[in-house]
Amino acid sequence: MPTQKILVLAGDCLGPEVMVQARRVLAWLNDTGAASFEIEEGLVGGASYDAHRTPLTNETVDLAMAADAVLFGSIGGPQWEEVDYDLRPEKGLLRLRQGMGLFANLRPAIVFDALAGASSLKTELVKGLDIMIVRELIGGVYFGEPRGIEDMGDEGQRGYNTQAYSTREIVRIAHVAFDLARKRGKRVCSVDKANVMESGVVWREETTLLRDAHYQDVDLNHMFIDNCSMQLVRAPKQFDVILTDNLFGDILSDLAAMLTGSLGMLPSASLGATGDDGRQPALYEPVHGSAPDIAGQNKGNPLAQILSLSMMLRYSFDMAQQADLIENAVEAVLAKNIRTGDIAGDGMTPVSTIEMGDAVLAEMEALAS
Ligand code: NAD
Secondary structure, three states: OOOEEEEEEEEOOHHHHHHHHHHHHHHHHHHOOOOOEEEEEEOOOHHHHHHHOOOOOHHHHHHHHHOOEEEEEEOOOHHHOOOOHHHOHHHHHHHHHHHOOOOEEEEEEEOOHHHHHHOOOOHHHHOOOEEEEEEEOOOHHHOOOOOEEEEOHHHOEEEEOOOOOOHHHHHHHHHHHHHHHHOOOOEEEEEEOOOOOHHHHHHHHHHHHHHHHHOOOOEEEEEEHHHHHHHHHHOHHHOOEEEEOHHHHHHHHHHHHHHOOOHHHOEEEEEOOOOOOOOOOEEEEEOOOOOOOOOOOOOOOOHHHHHHHHHHHHHOOOOHHHHHHHHHHHHHHHHOOOOOOOOOOOOOOOOOHHHHHHHHHHHHHHHHO
């Protein structure tokens, strides 16, 4: 079994607390021989600022590129609010994404049966939900030039941004969506605004050409962003993989996240381009932030961090069996009504972060024996 090198960047506030629980899962996999991991640690965000006066050092970027994957916690907190804007903890993550060339953001929206009641939608609409949103992460209107704010004298001011996508940018993200669909339900819904935006026309043409040339076994349909937003709350289970650009993906992934009921349950992945050596830069992190309001109190839900690890095993290391083991253990824990405060229903006594880690490990042990 090859040894995989993982760089752990736990970050700030709640980050290191929930990372401890994911590290216990990693250690269990190593100790039982289910996997072979070599772990390195680094600083990012406020922790890096405190040590090096920058939220991300070049050495950390080098470590990230040398690793087979990065397991990231979360960054930020009130103690760094007065720091210069460019040196804020959050800049550390943005720079890391840029430094690693992470252009694809994968955000699964999965509803565990035991938590279906926690969604703001009716249980029957979300029970069994399993969607993957693939968002282009480093192009589009958030980065397009020209951009700026123009002084218009007596008429006030004018803010403007540019939405632009090239064939290369569309094709590389569409490949990710089609490849993922092949491992799932073989359906991709590509979302754009081709009825009013030229960038959408090109997006639609290029995704169709790619599908026809290389993915005839995958169904492709196109949807306008406004319709897709409605469909996601009307009948979310109609989707398998949703492919979309940076702006629409930002909004749709948060919308889909809320279908699942809790921030503390949601993992994500960001992937870069596969190099000539076959290696693909990858970073896995919970969707939630550093939760300073509950940090240090042994209250946070570690499941998003643990599920980020299982995504890493599935997508970076092709370890579907080990990923299934972790996810089945989480499902079993929830089915026993073991819950942290964020997902505890009425009348349930919340468990601590550590107790949740204990419960997941106990289920993994039971399932593996
Ligand atoms: P947040 O996600 O940290 O917290 C929002 C709410 O959800 C809080 O009430 C928090 O207690 C709760 N929550 C979050 N994760 C939880 C968990 N695992 N278990 C239980 N409850 C959980 O968002 P915020 O409060 O807007 O931001 C706090 C800090 O995090 C800010 O500095 C922000 O910039 C940063 N942030 C970082 C990331 C990241 O590292 N990727 C993402 C978002 C926000």
